[in-house]
Amino acid sequence: MGSSQDGNSSQAGGSLRGAGVSPGVGVGPVRTIAGAVPEPPAGFRHGGDAAAERAVAAAALEAVAADLEDRGDRAAAVGNTDGRDVLNAQALMARDPGLADGVGARIDDGAAAPRAVFEAFGVYRDMLAGAGEYMAARVTDLDDIRDRAIARLLGLPMPGVPASDEPFVLVARDLAPADTAVLDPARVVAFVTEEGGPTSHTAILARTMGVPAVVALPGATSLADGTRVLVDGSAGTVVPDPSDAEVAAARAAVAARASALADSTGPGATKDGHAVPLLANIGGPKDVGAALENGAEGVGLYRTEFLFLDRSTPPSADEQEDAYRRVLEAFPDGRVVVRTLDAGADKPLAFLPAPAEEPNPALGERGLRMTRLHPEVLSAQLAALARAASGLPVKLQVMAPMVADAEEAAYFAGVCRDAGIEHPGVMIEIPAAALRARDLAPEVEFFSIGTNDLTQYTCAADRQVGALAGLQDPWQPAVLDLVAPAAGAGVPCGVCGEAAGDPALACVLVGLGVTSLSMSAPSLPLVRAALARHTLDECRRAASAARAARTAAEARDAARAHLPHLADLGV
Numbered sequence: 403m404g405s406s407q408d409g410n411s412s413q414a415g416g417s418l419r420g421a422g423v424s425p426g427v428g429v430g431p432v433r434t435i436a437g438a439v440p441e442p443p444a445g446f447r448h449g450g451d452a453a454a455e456r457a458v459a460a461a462a463l464e465a466v467a468a469d470l471e472d473r474g475d476r477a478a479a480v481g482n483t484d485g486r487d488v489l490n491a492q493a494l495m496a497r498d499p500g501l502a503d504g505v506g507a508r509i510d511d512g513a514a515a516p517r518a519v520f521e522a523f524g525v526y527r528d529m530l531a532g533a534g535e536y537m538a539a540r541v542t543d544l545d546d547i548r549d550r551a552i553a554r555l556l557g558l559p560m561p562g563v564p565a566s567d568e569p570f571v572l573v574a575r576d577l578a579p580a581d582t583a584v585l586d587p588a589r590v591v592a593f594v595t596e597e598g599g600p601t602s603h604t605a606i607l608a609r610t611m612g613v614p615a616v617v618a619l620p621g622a623t624s625l626a627d628g629t630r631v632l633v634d635g636s637a638g639t640v641v642p643d644p645s646d647a648e649v650a651a652a653r654a655a656v657a658a659r660a661s662a663l664a665d666s667t668g669p670g671a672t673k674d675g676h677a678v679p680l681l682a683n684i685g686g687p688k689d690v691g692a693a694l695e696n697g698a699e700g701v702g703l704y705r706t707e708f709l710f711l712d713r714s715t716p717p718s719a720d721e722q723e724d725a726y727r728r729v730l731e732a733f734p735d736g737r738v739v740v741r742t743l744d745a746g747a748d749k750p751l752a753f754l755p756a757p758a759e760e761p762n763p764a765l766g767e768r769g770l771r772m773t774r775l776h777p778e779v780l781s782a783q784l785a786a787l788a789r790a791a792s793g794l795p796v797k798l799q800v801m802a803p804m805v806a807d808a809e810e811a812a813y814f815a816g817v818c819r820d821a822g823i824e825h826p827g828v829m830i831e832i833p834a835a836a837l838r839a840r841d842l843a844p845e846v847e848f849f850s851i852g853t854n855d856l857t858q859y860t861c862a863a864d865r866q867v868g869a870l871a872g873l874q875d876p877w878q879p880a881v882l883d884l885v886a887p888a889a890g891a892g893v894p895c896g897v898c899g900e901a902a903g904d905p906a907l908a909c910v911l912v913g914l915g916v917t918s919l920s921m922s923a924p925s926l927p928l929v930r931a932a933l934a935r936h937t938l939d940e941c942r943r944a945a946s947a948a949r950a951a952r953t954a955a956e957a958r959d960a961a962r963a964h965l966p967h968l969a970d971l972g973v
């Protein structure tokens with residue numbers, strides 16, 4: 403899905419790119435966390451005394467729980483109370499009676515304690531992994547308890563942070579809370595992990611500790627131990643063997659950005675006061691906090707499919723209403739743009755399979771096309787939205803994804819009207835819709851341009867194919883050429899694709915006539931600061947220069963020449 407934490411990782415010019423989840427710059431030698439504890443073999447059986455084996459297993463789990471609590475106390479002693487809470491929660495998991503029963507039952511069937519632990523944890527692991535993004539992030543916690551117990555039972559070295567006399571960059575496949583919570587922030591200058599996302603413990607604890615972190619960096623654990631690296635937790639980059647100049651530039655950029663951002667607050671506007679509401683892209687109520695913290699004036703894209711993921715039936719009417727209301731209530735003075743279910747292609751939903759095997763799912767039954775095949779799913783969602791908004795002051799706007807032409811726009815506006823939704827809109831993410839935006843405009847109240855898909859379709863470059871990253875660039879002049887007619891079609895036109903979160907491109911989009919920008923919450927302050935430093939006229943000139951360019955790279959350079967104050971922001 404399009405978000406700043408998408409796994410759009412790449413390597414270019416010696417710099418590795420992952421997802422920056424905790425800002426700041428750290429430089430130091432790599433220290434990698436010890437390798438994984440091996441899986442005990444499937445046929446590993448005990449000698450026949452099940453009671454004794456049960457006692458061994460119970461003692462190992464209790465020792466792990468006690469060690470986690472001890473680490474929790476040490477974390478609290480260095481002021482990391484979040485860390486203590488996480489470790490205490492893990493200790494509770496290690497003492498879970500259901501888990502102990504599962505281990506005991508397997509031992510009674512003959513399994514040796516390490517194998518019994520491995521299998522019993524596996525059952526919980528599968529449950530957590532299937533329970534949505536937040537719960538799936540807890541799988542790492544569970545695996546860590548399992549590995550600690552197995553290491554204890556097999557007499558292997560305990561997994562965890564290596565010793566180091568000098569400050570270092572901690573590199574791991576993923577970090578468990580037991581590893582991170584007792585770390586001394588003065589010793590660890592950055593975290594880099596191969597896995598993990600914005601809700602992983604690595605991310606949460608790194609932010610709490612104020613340590614820069616990059617996650618989802620492919621190949622991170624192949625960095626040789628001792629290699630000096632520069633980690634930029636804002637940019638999401640890791641540079642092996644950086645020059646002194648590179649380190650100095652990164653530090654200067656961080657300092658410049660921090661002081662500039664501190665000065666820019668309030669609603670989005672250009673330097674000369676042209677208002678550009680700055681909104682957040684969210685996946686559900688859990689993202690509202692970050693949106694508010696970053697000053698979002700509302701929500702410009704509520705990707706509702708997160709509510710529908712990992713389940714065999716749609717969420718109930720009450721469940722939907724509750725998830726929508728919790729978001730709507732958070733913005734009493736603002737607007738919330740909800741996108742109806744965007745199922746199919748990169749967002750497959752188990753209970754809404756494509757009607758036939760599709761060779762090109764991105765060009766198949768997805769978005770509005772899919773919900774037209776299941777009108778009861780669409781009308782249930784619209785009804786839940788109308789109920790959720792009733793009596794609230796917020797302006798609820800509802801838009802359909804993947805709309806191709808005026809007939810589809812009219813269909814969607816009609817079903818919205820039938821459901822009592824007053825402000826229908828459509829996403830402009832198919833080139834046909836952008837080119838003929840003038841035909842769609844009379845049907846709806848607003849547009850929102852999805853530059854992620856619009857770029858994919860304009861350049862015929864599947865957004866899921868990493869090798870095509872060069873063509874999936876919204877700076878492509880052809881994409882900008884398609885934004886222009888949509889923004890000029892006579893209805894308010896926002897952008898909610900990743901392009902809106904690029905400070906330079908945000909200015910260009912405003913110059914093209916875009917009326918609001920919606921992005922992942924951490925991008926808001928920098929975009930707010932970039933707009934506040936440039937006049938509408940400068941944005942327009944940057945837009946014209948970008949459209950006059952021939953390639954994405956030339957468009958970027960041409961635009962920047964008209965946006966002189968980006969440099970003040972270290973961008």
Ligand SMILES: C=C(OP(=O)(O)O)C(=O)O
Pocket residue numbers: 403404405703705744831851852853854855856898899900
């Ligand atoms: C915002 C968009 O939607 P998504 O990334 O969810 O497809 C887009 O396509 O730009």
Ligand SMILES: [Mg+2]
Pocket residue numbers: 803831852854855
């Ligand atoms: Mg899209």
